[in-house]
Amino acid sequence: MAGSSVSVDYAEAMITTPIAAGDWLIVAPSLITMVGGALCLMLRKNTDLQPKLGVFLLGLLVLASLGLLIRVLDQGVITMVMGNWLPPFGIAVTADPLGATLTFIGSVVAFCAGVFAMQTVSSSGRRYGFYPFLLLLMTGVCGSFLTADVFNLYVWFEVLLISSYGLLILGNERIQLDGAVKYGVLNLVGTNLFLIATGLLYGIFGTLNMADIAVKVDALDNPASGALATVAALYFLAFAMKAAAFPVNFWLPASYHTPNIVVSAVFAGLLTKVGVYALIRIFVLILPASLEYMADVIGIVAIATLITGALGALAQSEIRRLLGYLVIAGIGSMLAGLAIASSGTQATLAISGAIFYAVHSIIVMTALYMAAGIMGMMGSSFNLRELGGLYHKSVAFAGVFLVLAFAVSGLPPFSGFWPKVMLVDAAFQGGRFWLGAAILVSGFLTTLAMGRVWIYAFWRGGPEGTADGQSVDVTGAAEGQLSSGALWLPLGVLTALVIYFGLQPEWMIELATQGASSVVDPFGYIRSVLGEQG
């Protein structure tokens, strides 16, 4: 071994050229959060230092992912293979416009959540490890967005799952244990299904590198038949479970309202979108023929998800559970994009609509949960029957909530409008009128649900039973707690993004289109991973 004199030609299997320092940006998001998470885990007892360190590291994460996005837009898809092995032998980490965009938006949201948590997570929550788990969750999220290896994707899914368990039971209340049991068991079954599909895929092709598999699938005579059909169905079930699509969505409204509000905000923003991202990556990049074959199933699931999500939201009086159903309705829109993409001609438009919708949904759902947290603090309740008169407490906050309500319903001029236009346009052009109609109906029902929240919680004079024309001063948290900048700054930043993407959608559309074409037409991706021979 080392020290012996036999000479071996490593060039056959290993990269011998030096790696540019800038390429380290690909691993930087996972690396910063992993090292930082470990550091915070060691300093768990120091509850004063932790928020500062955590927010600093999350800020570093935002800068790193912004740098990565700029580099990807500048140089095209970039790849780094772990341990200098040549692909497909080494585990490749690849940043394409899709992965880099989602990493950046995810980091911004995580940073906002980290700031918000400075006020809402108590010192006992910090000692239980809120910041380490948040950072490790981001390790999993960024790793999933940037990996180019199917088994590695599974590992990152598990990293984010185990840290989400830690966040979910932070505080150890009865209701949390109840929610965590359902969340834990169902998500574990979902990842096991993912692993079964991955095992079968490995058995068929003998490789786990996504680009390598894409090339090999493309070379098959009949790429949607036999064992691959099973693999595709299993992947769809597994990721639909992660994304909370219709028949397997019940874990989400059962658990998302139980933890601390900032944990709910991060979960609602990021976790389900990782499932959607994996669906886009697997189906559009690796198994396009199976996507065509399964398009009707995906379309039906999308319609069912859109409608049940919106109806579920109408039936809830608990704001956080209502928002949980809205997360599900949003997943339906992204699945609709995936179903439309099967027809080929509309693929880029539909997938870019889905990507833009994912970006919008990450931002707006996190902001809405934060707003719900502030409403709960102001009115001492999360129930629509007991809330009221918040407009008198803060006119500006009522305005912010109205903006977010319009955005999540897809009304102009806010961020939800443009992706819906793109998706409905693609659906009508591709002849899938039912999907377009479902997106519009779901948007209408969402408007009703959110409008009702605004009318009851903000506009009326007080809680249920207050006489007309009267206004009751609701009792809530102390004034000092509510005037903290740590609450309003993150919410303000996210709302500003919602308004900005609504008024200036061009560059986000451009970014989403680039992301979509990098998976719809994977030539650049494959060449970046496998080199010139790909």
Next chain:
Amino acid sequence: MRTVIFRTIAPYLAALMVLFSIFVLLRGHNEPGGGFIGGLIAASALAIFGIACGVASVRRAIVFHPMSISGFGLFIGALAGVLSFFKNQAFMTSQWLIFDLFDVEIALSTPLVFDIGVYLVVVGAIGSIALALEEREAD
């Protein structure tokens, strides 16, 4: 469970198991063994010690909180991959430091550091779960 025989034997048994776990950890570089299996052996040593002598004495014996131990393991494991940055190589490329000490070739490498990191993560994580379960049993 807390018979006299068990309580007398357990400290020696635990010490022996920890020693064996380190042997397995170091052996893992070129032969079967490694950080994960070594960590499991060490964690079961902690568990046995906890059953025999109580969780409090285990916590006293390992000085640091198990979660801090696994945090430290994760920290050095991740940093072991970063050294290659300074040689313009990809993340996780192994770096070697080979020298002779009294005519014995000593090969230190980043995979070894990574493996020690894995060992500590496993000891910390599994140890803390085992101790948590034993603590419940007591009350």
Next chain:
Amino acid sequence: METGVAILIGLFFTVAVYLMLSKHLVRILLGIAILGNSVNMLIFTNGRLTREIPPLIPSHLYTPETATANPLPQALVLTAIVISFSFFAFLLVLAFRAYQELGTDEVNKMRVAEPENDPTPPQGY
């Protein structure tokens, strides 16, 4: 050889699904443990089975002398075992805590997060 293992995997899946259909959390967890093992066997079999030749290279050589067992599925299975083991341990603690706090291990009776007679939202002021 593969056929026999495949039948065994099928049996494991059957048992796992049967246990997971139970109402009791302990049985569901046992089902998940068996499911994890059957998935591991599935990956292992998918890497093709080779008997009695471990993928170890003698210290004086750089490549193995004969065709050996495929080492990649072993690495994958090891990773999967680590993950499923730690998740199982965690879920066990969680289920035990839930049993202590909620007083039941029957999932139909765990209704703290989703109360049974949840009132409908207000229909008017």
